[in-house]
Amino acid sequence: MNELDPIYHLYLAAVLFSAGVFVVMSKRNVVFVLVGIELILNGANLLIATFSRGNLNGQIFAIFSIVLTVCEVAVALAILLNIYKKYTTSNLDEVRELRNE
Amino acid sequence: MNLQDQLLEILANLESLKVEFTLIIGAISLLIAGLITKSGQLLKSIYALTIVFAFYHNWQGFSLGLALSNSLFIASTAQNFTAIFLGAGLLILLYHREEEHATEFYFFILSILVGGIMLMKANSFLVAYLSIELTSFTAYIITNFSFKKVGFEAGIKYLLFGAVSTAIMLFGFGLVYGVSDIFFISELNEINKALPASVGLLLIVFGLLFKGSVVPFHIWVPATYQSAPNDATAILSIVPKLAAFVLLQRIFQSVGFDESWISTACLMLGMLTIVFGTLSALRQSNARRMISFGAIAHSGFLLPLVIMESSTSNEAFWWYAAAYALMNVAIFFFLDVYERKGVVQVSDYGGQSGTDWVLNSAMTIILISLVGLPPAAGFTAKFLLFGSLWEFYSNGADAIYITYLIVALFATVISLFFYLRIPYQMFLVKAETLDTQNTPVSTKIIATLFSIVLLLLFFAPQILTVMQQLLNSHIAYE
Amino acid sequence: MEYILSYIFLFPVLVAIAMLFIHSEATSVFRRLALSATSVQLVLSILLFIQFDRDTSISTWSGAFQFVEKLDWITMKLGSIGKLNIDYFLGVDGISLPLVVLSCFVLTVGVISSWNIKEKAKGYFILYLILSSSIIGCFIALDFFLFYLCFEFMLLPMFFLIGIWGGKKRSYASIKFFLYTLFGSLFILIVMIGLYLSVVDGNANTFSMVRMMDGFYDAGSILDPASGELIFGYSARAAAFLFILVGFGIKLPMVPFHTWLPDAHVEAPTPISVVLAGLLLKVGAYGFFRIAFGIFPDMAAKYAAWIAFLGVLSIIYGGMNALAQNDLKRMVAYSSVSHMGFVFVGLAAVTTEGAGGALFQMISHGLISPALFILVGVIYDRTSNREMEHFSGLASKMPVYTFFTVVFFFAGLGLPGLSGFVGELMVLIGAFKTSSLSIWIGILATLGIAISAAYFLWTIQRMFFGKYFVRERSWEEYMNDLSAREKLMLIPLTVLVLLLGIYPRVVLDCSNDTINFFVQHVGNFNP
Amino acid sequence: MSMEALISLIVLLPLLGLGSTYALNHSGWRVSAAFIAGSFFCSVYLLFQLDSPYMVRWEWLPNLQVGISADKPAAILLALVGLLSLLVHLFSMEYMKDDTAKQRYFAKLAFFTFSMMGLLVSDSLILLFVFWELVGFSSYLLIGFWFKKDSAPGSARMAFMVNKVADVALLAGILMLLREGDSTFVSELGETLFFLPSLLIAIGAFGKSAQLPFSGWIVKAMAGPTPISALIHAATMVAAGVYLLFRIGPFLDSQVLAIVTITGIATAMYGALSAITQNDIKKVLAYSTISQLGYMVMGIGVSAGEASIFHLWTHAFFKAGLFLGAGVVIHTLHQRENSDPQDMRQMGGIRSKLPWTFVSFLVCSLALAGIPFFSGFMSKEGILLAAWTWAEQIGTWAYLVPDLALVTILITAFYVGRLVILVFLGESRYGTSVDAIKFDENAYFKIPLTVLAIGSIWFVYNINPLAHTSILDSFFGLVSIDSDSFIAQSGVGISIFLSIAGAVLAFSLFKPKSAFSLGYRDNVLPNSFGGRVIYNGFYLINAYRLIGTTIHSTAQGVTWVEKRIDGLLHFLAMSVVVLAKVLAIVDRLIIDGIVNFLAWIARVLGNVTSLVHARESQWQIIWLLIAFVLILSWILFF
Structure with missing residues (x-):
């Protein structure tokens, strides 16, 4: 198997990160925002996994991180469910009862 | 090393995690008990018992140093702060809590405690990340425990915001790991001077500052503190913040203080935090929101103690943190008592004048302590902070420390202005309608005790240091 | 007798704690308890005054103090500082002794003046007693930390006493007072920490003001005069002195940091004005004696001319303001600003007469201004009004009241034979005698006397002489002459003002040695 | 009888007279004259007893001696004051007999006599100043004796103030002697004084002796009862300035x-x-x-x-x-x-x-x-x-x-x-x-x-x-x-x-x-x-009034300054509040503004690439990222 130059992984990670940021910024639906966050996290995971040289620390980190991401989404969806019940929307723009003073 | 040796080593090192284990076991038993009974008394006693056991184990002490294949670093600081967290955990039992959802609530509180305690001991990036996420997730969830519309809203926003910042922190871990091949905090002194590594380190620090609610990473704080249940808020304002600061201190110690740019950056942010927190608190009309901005300002007061490399600031950090924890538990307790009377806005406190002078004066003492006036613990805390800054400065440090001192000083004066608004309303404003609800005697006694303890800590500040010494005396030095 | 200072210091607090457990309906119990507490203080302080050894030769500050009590209070291990040592350290010397006696006396008068406080009497008297303890504490504390504690702790009771029992704009006044003085005291806090880090007792750092005054600096520490450290390019000691100047200047009050005073006075209830003018301002002045001049003699000598200038500014500026007032109480408040300016001038002269005069002026003003505020209270109690224009010819209706007013107004404007004259005379002698001050300082300060004559006489003429007239018909029935209680307060004050005016050595004899040493201590640094 | 006792008697007997007017209820005011007579006879006795000047000194204040001295000029003036005071007392008994406040009248009169006697025997200039002021004070009280009259209180005040201004000069002059190292005892003056102290002391004397420009106060003083005018504003008190000049004249600077x-x-x-x-x-x-x-x-x-x-x-x-x-x-x-x-x-x-x-x-x-x-x-x-x-x-x-x-x-x-x-x-x-x-x-x-x-x-x-x-x-x-x-x-x-x-x-x-x-x-x-001009006494009193009103309007001006100081403070307090508000605006507008700006970019881009619009709720996160970038660039590039 050919060793891939790690630099491509890094490019990919950067793309994922930026795409994630863009999605987080631009989507109105919470689910999509979560998807954006997933993208950022995966970018980071890719970065860590890529750099895992000599020992497995990085790869283990990445695996843990993926698991945690899933948990995070679970928590988020649980809250979202409640939001949907109360606000009857999952649109972030319309969830704004807390006012800044 | 074969598997057996590894397992043996793990077993031998598990001792360093006994507090966490106790808490986890307690949490699981809580869940089980929750399936069987709905009795709040029982659940509370299980919770209390867990914490007492954990406290006992913490008291017994640990062997210092690296453990579990370097993934943990046990220091006396962690032990001390564990005591603070457990104490805070115990004290929130004094808050009023309905039986509904008690199981889950206390379960999550125990989880957040585990997360906080782990965070302070973390040495490998992985453990640090895991414990941060543990505190974060549980924090997201208990923010919703008021089961109010705004609670969910604050919860989801907190989550999104937190997720982004942890993602960025993760990115920082990746950069440091990738560029310098460092996976442990204790190895940070060997960090590569290259740009990406520095950026990575900075991103990690930012992640911690986010937990420590330092400006500009504080945006989640007011909404969260305002919407979460009061006991949850008390824990939220203590555990993740102090744990993050402890880890930050370790990072600074490990990086070494030659890297002055990073400490300068943090000090700048700290000053910004003080100014921003104080000024923002001025314009709040909601009492809880005002106090939460005060808590942000307190982060700014704590920050230099973490950064300065002197044993005085170390002691002062412990003292300030302990006093801060106590004051926060107390103030949110009071806010809770008053909120249940329907007093939410600062102006509502006007209706409290002349109703219950015990409660009112006790609350005044707490607020005085938060301002940092004698004779309350808050003054001693500020005094130690100012003393450390002076000392550090006079030992030849940068002028930014004396600037910090002056900023902190002015902020103290201004903070008087908003903290005092509550006693001002209570005593000086004549309200049209007076509140006539009676406060239970138990609440009054608790309120009095809180204020007495805060006063006592002023008159005998050595209590806390002696406590620290007692705690540390059990540590087996290797 | 061994712990006499502690008794004087802590007795009111004990009584206050006891009051907590008394049912709040029993109004009269509280005032009786408060009166007994302050009377016990007064008796003890007189004992103290009698027993004070007046014949001492002082060569160091540590030898200057008597009735010293020193106990460990806080010993806390603290990092590289070593140990945080805070002592419970009390003692009096010739400067603080008269102030302690004065405080006990004025506080007793204040309780009598509070006799008709009916609303929330429990809270009032508890706060009052706490206030009394902290005032006394300021004068006898020799540990800086203890001093600072008492200094700060005066603010809270004062805030509530003005804020709850005060006049119409009470909340504005109380908050202004609180913010102003807190601002000042934080400056002092900074300097206190700096001093702690610089002064040593043996090996350990110390808060002992005695050591600070005797100048036991840790070599090379930040406030060590020898090390000449800089902060932001300025001498550290000069910066610290400036901080102290602002800190105590606000309390004193020194123009231009005085604007809290008229508001606080106008809104405060009479007894609180009495204590505020009689004692709280003295704490500021005492701070100048003990800390600004005692601990920073080099800076004090260096900047004496500026201090004197500020003093003269206060005298004239306060006097001119008093002249323009229509509110009787505001006028008296500004007269306080003016009179306290003399303390500044006297101190800045750094001569025996000047410093002794400053001290005497403090005592004298501590007797005159309470009386003036009581007199204002008399008219305010009867009519809830104190606009000068609303009254005229009171002399024909209230001759006794007029008599006391004339006595104290003339005491205020420095009529010989009354105590005000002695203080001003000594200060002026000091200001003229010293070569370090320009002669104009003395001449302008003397002119201040004429200004005070102008506003006091103008007031007498407008309110007391001429045809009898009060603004509202409904006031008529209340325009009775002084009650027995009011006389009970004013007669002792009159007697003391007269006694000190004729035989000032009652006070000066016991302070003489200390003052001489003080002058010598500061004078060493005269350029 | 020792000299000391004799002099004390002369000075203090009038004071006893004061006491007696109030102590003895109805007839007290008559008894007071007896004390004055006693004082007068004592001074006559002193006049014949006195061979050489008699001096006593004591330390009134630490480092400050004061003293009295009775020499022949003092003695003869004591006798004069005693005699005149006695005569005026006698006269007043008839003159004031219908006045309800005669107790007060005689008390003040006795007090004046005491002060005047004290002034005459003072050797120390400081002590002299003490009695000087007391004399002025009793003059004030006596001018304003009929305080219900419209003119009396104002006249009393004007007379006192004019005197006070001169007294300030006197005090400054005396204290200046101390500065120059001269003695403040008249009997110890030996050499000519410097110009400024001489002038100031002379001005002080001018005040009491109604010299120009202080003359007007005597006219005002006529508001008092006529016997008072006779005793105080004609015979004795106004002569105090002359007496002081007489004592100190030989040592005055020649220009003065x-x-x-x-x-x-x-x-x-x-x-x-x-x-x-x-x-x-x-x-x-x-x-x-x-x-x-x-x-x-x-x-x-x-x-x-x-x-x-x-x-x-x-x-x-x-x-x-x-x-x-x-x-x-x-x-x-x-x-x-x-x-x-x-x-x-x-x-x-x-x-x-x-x-x-x-x-x-x-x-x-x-x-x-x-x-x-x-x-x-x-x-x-x-x-x-x-x-x-x-x-x-x-x-x-x-x-x-x-x-x-x-x-x-x-x-x-x-x-x-x-x-x-x-x-x-x-x-x-x-x-x-x-x-x-x-x-x-x-x-x-x-x-x-x-x-x-x-x-x-x-x-x-x-x-x-x-x-x-x-x-x-x-x-x-x-x-x-x-x-x-x-x-x-x-x-x-x-x-x-x-x-x-x-x-x-x-x-x-x-x-x-x-x-x-x-x-x-x-x-x-x-x-x-x-x-x-002549009828109005050269408008001297009007000039005083003018000065008075000028000072009062200056005082009003000073309160204006005072309000500005307060205003400055309020401004500071307000600026803190404003800063807080500005922070709020920064929160709302600028950060929101950046967000909106980004949203606008996104929209523009979206029009091109048909992407969706940026959402305002995520501005917190955007702000976080911006802060990251800002701080990073600040640290890394500066």
Whole structure:
């Protein structure tokens, strides 16, 4: 198997990160925002996994991180469910009862 | 090393995690008990018992140093702060809590405690990340425990915001790991001077500052503190913040203080935090929101103690943190008592004048302590902070420390202005309608005790240091 | 007798704690308890005054103090500082002794003046007693930390006493007072920490003001005069002195940091004005004696001319303001600003007469201004009004009241034979005698006397002489002459003002040695 | 009896008198006179006991000695004050008998006597200042005695304030002596003082002795009861300044002495001129007092201290006599209703109704006018002679001083003549209700008047009516004045001529049935500029008022500054609040603005690439990222 130059992984990670940021910024639906966050996290995971040289620390980190991401989404969806019940929307723009003073 | 040796080593090192284990076991038993009974008394006693056991184990002490294949670093600081967290955990039992959802609530509180305690001991990036996420997730969830519309809203926003910042922190871990091949905090002194590594380190620090609610990473704080249940808020304002600061201190110690740019950056942010927190608190009309901005300002007061490399600031950090924890538990307790009377806005406190002078004066003492006036613990805390800054400065440090001192000083004066608004309303404003609800005697006694303890800590500040010494005396030095 | 200072210091607090457990309906119990507490203080302080050894030769500050009590209070291990040592350290010397006696006396008068406080009497008297303890504490504390504690702790009771029992704009006044003085005291806090880090007792750092005054600096520490450290390019000691100047200047009050005073006075209830003018301002002045001049003699000598200038500014500026007032109480408040300016001038002269005069002026003003505020209270109690224009010819209706007013107004404007004259005379002698001050300082300060004559006489003429007239018909029935209680307060004050005016050595004899040493201590640094 | 006890008795007996007025309920005010008498007899006794100056000192303040000293000049003045005070007490017993507040009156009077006695025995200038102030204080109280009257309180205040200003100068001068290292004891002064302290002390003396520009206060002081005017504002207190100058004169700077001389003669002229057209009997006497004090001060200036003190003594008698005489007139006319008892336009022809008063008044007037055979002539001559001698030494402009003094003599005789004629001679002008008035001269009035009139006749002092020396000189330690000069010799003649001429002139103008006399009842105030200026005492009091109002408006200006200081504070407080608001705006607008900007970019991009719009709810996160970037770039690139 050919060793891939790690630099491509890094490019990919950067793309994922930026795409994630863009999605987080631009989507109105919470689910999509979560998807954006997933993208950022995966970018980071890719970065860590890529750099895992000599020992497995990085790869283990990445695996843990993926698991945690899933948990995070679970928590988020649980809250979202409640939001949907109360606000009857999952649109972030319309969830704004807390006012800044 | 074969598997057996590894397992043996793990077993031998598990001792360093006994507090966490106790808490986890307690949490699981809580869940089980929750399936069987709905009795709040029982659940509370299980919770209390867990914490007492954990406290006992913490008291017994640990062997210092690296453990579990370097993934943990046990220091006396962690032990001390564990005591603070457990104490805070115990004290929130004094808050009023309905039986509904008690199981889950206390379960999550125990989880957040585990997360906080782990965070302070973390040495490998992985453990640090895991414990941060543990505190974060549980924090997201208990923010919703008021089961109010705004609670969910604050919860989801907190989550999104937190997720982004942890993602960025993760990115920082990746950069440091990738560029310098460092996976442990204790190895940070060997960090590569290259740009990406520095950026990575900075991103990690930012992640911690986010937990420590330092400006500009504080945006989640007011909404969260305002919407979460009061006991949850008390824990939220203590555990993740102090744990993050402890880890930050370790990072600074490990990086070494030659890297002055990073400490300068943090000090700048700290000053910004003080100014921003104080000024923002001025314009709040909601009492809880005002106090939460005060808590942000307190982060700014704590920050230099973490950064300065002197044993005085170390002691002062412990003292300030302990006093801060106590004051926060107390103030949110009071806010809770008053909120249940329907007093939410600062102006509502006007209706409290002349109703219950015990409660009112006790609350005044707490607020005085938060301002940092004698004779309350808050003054001693500020005094130690100012003393450390002076000392550090006079030992030849940068002028930014004396600037910090002056900023902190002015902020103290201004903070008087908003903290005092509550006693001002209570005593000086004549309200049209007076509140006539009676406060239970138990609440009054608790309120009095809180204020007495805060006063006592002023008159005998050595209590806390002696406590620290007692705690540390059990540590087996290797 | 061994712990006499502690008794004087802590007795009111004990009584206050006891009051907590008394049912709040029993109004009269509280005032009786408060009166007994302050009377016990007064008796003890007189004992103290009698027993004070007046014949001492002082060569160091540590030898200057008597009735010293020193106990460990806080010993806390603290990092590289070593140990945080805070002592419970009390003692009096010739400067603080008269102030302690004065405080006990004025506080007793204040309780009598509070006799008709009916609303929330429990809270009032508890706060009052706490206030009394902290005032006394300021004068006898020799540990800086203890001093600072008492200094700060005066603010809270004062805030509530003005804020709850005060006049119409009470909340504005109380908050202004609180913010102003807190601002000042934080400056002092900074300097206190700096001093702690610089002064040593043996090996350990110390808060002992005695050591600070005797100048036991840790070599090379930040406030060590020898090390000449800089902060932001300025001498550290000069910066610290400036901080102290602002800190105590606000309390004193020194123009231009005085604007809290008229508001606080106008809104405060009479007894609180009495204590505020009689004692709280003295704490500021005492701070100048003990800390600004005692601990920073080099800076004090260096900047004496500026201090004197500020003093003269206060005298004239306060006097001119008093002249323009229509509110009787505001006028008296500004007269306080003016009179306290003399303390500044006297101190800045750094001569025996000047410093002794400053001290005497403090005592004298501590007797005159309470009386003036009581007199204002008399008219305010009867009519809830104190606009000068609303009254005229009171002399024909209230001759006794007029008599006391004339006595104290003339005491205020420095009529010989009354105590005000002695203080001003000594200060002026000091200001003229010293070569370090320009002669104009003395001449302008003397002119201040004429200004005070102008506003006091103008007031007498407008309110007391001429045809009898009060603004509202409904006031008529209340325009009775002084009650027995009011006389009970004013007669002792009159007697003391007269006694000190004729035989000032009652006070000066016991302070003489200390003052001489003080002058010598500061004078060493005269350029 | 020891000296110490004797002096204490002299000074303190009046104080006991004060106590007695209140202690003994109803008759207390009578007893007080007995104490004054005691004090007087003690001082006479002292006068004969005293051989050499007697001094006591004590440490009043640490490092500050004060002391008293009784020498012959002090002793003789003590006797004078005691005597006059006693006489005025006697007089007042009748004069004030219907006043409800007579206890207060006699208490204040006794207090004044005490202060004046104290002033005379003070050796230390500081102690002297103490009594100086007390004297001023009692004067204030006595002027304002009838505080219900409209004018009295204001007059009292003005008199006190004018004095106070001068006192400030005095105090500054005394303290300046300390600065220069001089002694503050009069008896220890040895060398000439520096200019500034000399000047300040002289100004202090000017204040009390009503020299220009302080003269106006005496006129104001006439608001007090007439016996008070006699004792305090004619005979004793106003002489305190002269006394101080007498004590300290030999040590004054020569320039200051010149100033003293010029001030003295100017004041003498000023008083005399102002007295000419007054219609108020007390004002005539007040201006006359100012004029005479000017003489005395001029005497000091020309180094004739002894002559000045002699004049002080004789003046005390005749002026007190005049005032008391006027007092009898006022007291009598006071019975009228709706008229001013002090207005000379409503007097006239009282000679026959009050013969005793008339005689004594006439004697005193002649003394004042400087007619030979009366005391005034003798003492005035001494000063005049000294002035001549002094002018001879200096030459040129200095001759103006004795010349003006001579002119003053003429004017003095003129207005005195006018006074006597308009009050006592001619027809009565006091309306129709003469019968309602009870003319009564009882012993309380007669005794003081008689004593004072006798004291105004020449033989009391010297057998030679033309001498300018007296038996009193032995007490002052006279240095005989060189009077060989021709001009000086002829000066006596000229002054006799001028005084008689003045009196004759007055008689020819105002004699009964003259045109003036007939129209005087309806005399209107002068209209011409000069007339108005003279009538109003050169508008001196108006000038005081102007200064007063100026100071008051300055004070208003200062409160304006004060409000600005407060305003600055409020501004600071407000700026904190504003800063807080600005932060809120930053929160809302700028960060939101950035977000909106980004959203706009996204929208523009979206139009191109058909992506969705940026959402505003995520602005917090965006802000976080921006902050990251900002901080990173700040740290990394700066």
